[in-house]
Amino acid sequence: MIFDIKKYSINDGPGIRTTVFFSGCPLSCLWCHNPESISFVPQLLHRQGRCLMCGACVEACPEGAIRLDFNTSNERTAESQNTMVPGAVLTDRQKCTRCQTCIATCYSGARQFSGREVTVQEVMEQVKREIPFYEESDGGVTFSGGEPLIQPGFLSELLVACREQEIHTAVDTSGFSNWNVFEKIRRNVDLFLYDLKLMDNARHKEVTGVPNPVILENLRKLVEYQHKVLVRIPLIPGINDDEENLVESAKFLASLPKLEGVELMGYHDIAQAKYEALSRDYKLAGTKPPTEEAMLRAAEFLKSYNLKIILR
Ligand code: SF4
Ligand code: SF4
Structure with missing residues (x-):
């Protein structure tokens, strides 16, 4: 290994x-x-700085282990203070089975396995x-x-x-x-x-x-x-x-x-x-x-x- x-x-x-x-x-x-x-x-790494917040990994995860964490006071909400925009991608590592499906769906390279x-x-x-x-x-x-x-x-x-x-x-x-x-x-x-x-x-x-x-x-x-x-x-x-x-x-x-x-x-x-x-x-x-x-x-x-x- x-x-x-x-x-x-x-x-x-x-x-x-x-x-x-x-x-x-x-x-x-x-x-x-x-x-x-x-x-x-093998360890799952999620680099938030590279994440595009596209949500593809959330949909792809067969275990429902990933979610977008919404944040209303984000600078991305400039157009409307009430618009809900994702602030971070969170992974429940207890639920994660290390199937690596999310890696294949993440085109930004924010998710990796080591x-x-x-x-x-x-x-x-x-x-x-x-x-x-x-x-x-x-x-x-x-x-x-x-x-x-x-x-x-x-x-x-x-x-x-x-x-x-x-x-x-x-x-x-x-x-x-x-x-x-x-x-x-x-x-x-x-x-x-x-x-x-x-x-x-x-x-x-x-x-x-x-x-x-x-x-x-x-x-x-x-x-x-x-x-x-x-x-x-x-x-x-x-x-x-x-x-x-x-x-x-x-x-x-x-x-x-x-x-x-x-x-x-x-x-x-x-x-x-x-x-x-x-x-x-x-x-x-x-x-x-x-x-x-x-x-x-x-x-x-x-x-x-x-x-x-x-x-x-
Ligand atoms: S490795 Fe598999 S189970 Fe773990 S977060 Fe990614 S898609 Fe979900
Ligand atoms: S697929 Fe990649 S870029 Fe899209 S939300 Fe998930 S981690 Fe972020």
Whole structure:
């Protein structure tokens, strides 16, 4: 189950890459920028900004799950204050059976489903088309998500298929997995992009839904097995940018034998529209991205522990 394949990606490892986004994730980070990826089940998105209010989906839905929400005080009522005009399309997600009929009837593209089953061959067909770009740029394929380790059999087959084609592979992971899964895949992975969110276990659980000891332990094991690991820290104001967390993160990372580097990525809130499209609350509404100064300060601090820092 994947929810996207993105070509010409330049932020998910070296060179030009194809990123395959797996569906399903055991974490539920408050700032998740792919909230449609958390569930294994395909997710219905309705983007109100693209909706033409034509009502075609309402008529098409066999479950009667969609309705137009009328609004009398809308600027579209300029001609008459009493004219009822639709203000929004609302979907009763309890009634929705995910039949996808409404997607076919919506010509504006306001309704979409995220998540589909694919075979290894189908993914590889797309991946292989880009081989000239990988060769030109020392790029390759990145498996991301969601959490790719949550589908170990599928991931493992894709990694083997890439190996056969001599395609560089990266796995972007939260690290929250049984070590057996790493054991199954690690020899066919050229680079791990490994998230480090928070050092305090209780706080980690609070904001991601899972504890962190297994994440830290797996990271240490990977490095000790001499795998290439690029650690990625999302810097999120009010969540993990405090001095205590930076100190503990720096101490832990500096204690590891060897890292490719530490990528510091500034939080952004562009995923907020996706939460609206999924009819979910965005818990970090109002949180602003870190300033350039705050990013530089955190980078300088981490550098003081002899860590190689890459700023995003
Ligand atoms: S996916 Fe099917 S059941 Fe769900 S809202 Fe669309 S038409 Fe209705
Ligand atoms: S979601 Fe699509 S089909 Fe439904 S009212 Fe909006 S534009 Fe029309």
